[in-house]
Amino acid sequence: MFKNSCTAKILYLLGEIQNHLHDGTIKHDLNQIVRHTRDTEIIDICERSSECLGIKLDVNFYKPSREQHIRSLKHLEKHLKWAKEKFDEVIKLIPECDFQWIESPFRETEIQLLSLSNYFILLDKIPDTNDINGEVVKIGDLVAISCKDDGDKNYDHYGVVIASSQGFRIAHFFTGATVKPQNSIVEKGFGYVHELNYHPEWIVKQHLPQTVPYSLVEERIKESRTIEKRVWNKLRYNCEHWAREMFNGEPECTQLEMFKKEIRNKRNQVLDS
Structure with missing residues (x-):
């Protein structure tokens, strides 16, 4: 019982x-x-x-x-x-x-x-950080966010993912006010290295290769901050030039042809007027 x-x-x-x-x-x-x-x-x-x-x-x-x-x-x-x-x-x-x-x-x-x-x-682990496409974000990654310029033209603004005590942040190169020197329609201005918190709209463009230490990227960014009054130039040295230089040591811009076409169109408009 x-x-x-x-x-x-x-x-x-x-x-x-x-x-x-x-x-x-x-x-x-x-x-x-x-x-x-x-x-x-x-x-x-x-x-x-x-x-x-x-x-x-x-x-x-x-x-x-x-x-x-x-x-x-x-x-x-x-x-x-x-x-x-x-x-x-x-x-x-x-x-x-x-x-x-x-x-x-x-x-x-x-x-x-x-x-x-x-x-x-x-x-019980810290979740991966992902961009809006689901790609895992890692320190040292080359990232970009879709933006519009003053003329309402689309372009990608580039940056590099860096580590901080507050989580991932973006180091990027930007300019405030720009000017067009006499006889030129290419915008120029002084560029600054700035940081902001990471947001998933920053899309991963390239992961830092495993063979490249993140410390090398850090050193490049640190050195870049010491350069005073670096000129931002839409064609010669813009945000993407800077980000790629920090990422792999080569100041390149994949959007250059698009920018050149835009400038040619502006030049033709000036001539036509």
Whole structure:
């Protein structure tokens, strides 16, 4: 009679654990993590966690948020802790029960709890930073953001990803007011090296090769800051020239032909007038 009582108690506890695991909390917090990251490894772990419980995640990416990841992971760990404590009660009752009646749900619950424990440990990592295309962003990367000039023409403004205590930042070269010297329609001005926080709209153009140490990029940027009154010139030395020089040592501009065409059109307009 005592064995029957223990068996019933265990089945009741296992039922409580399953109700707890499937009460929507785990699904909600896994969804929240997926909704706020583009880190493919983290997304895969969340999907495996949900499969472990036979549930399906049903959200799309919204925006990156490391804070949301941390909050949701804490909720998951707390939720799992309660289930594991209940399972410890089950284990204490095992010697007094008729195991054949509880073996199947016991083994299934044990596997679920072990799997979730492992998955939640793997989730305890800093998510990758990704651009809006899902590309992983790394320090030293050459990046660009789509902009419009004063004439409403599209162009890419370039920069380099740098490390800081506040996370990834962008070092870029820009100019304030520009002038057109006499007999010239090419804009010029003094350029400055500036920093701003990374945002996913800065698209990765090239990753820093593994053979190139980031310290070399840092040294180039540091040296660039010491140059006073460096001239920004739309054709000869613009933001892309600077960024590529910091990135690989060569001041190049892939947008040069576009800029030259734009300037030729302006020159023709002046002549026609």
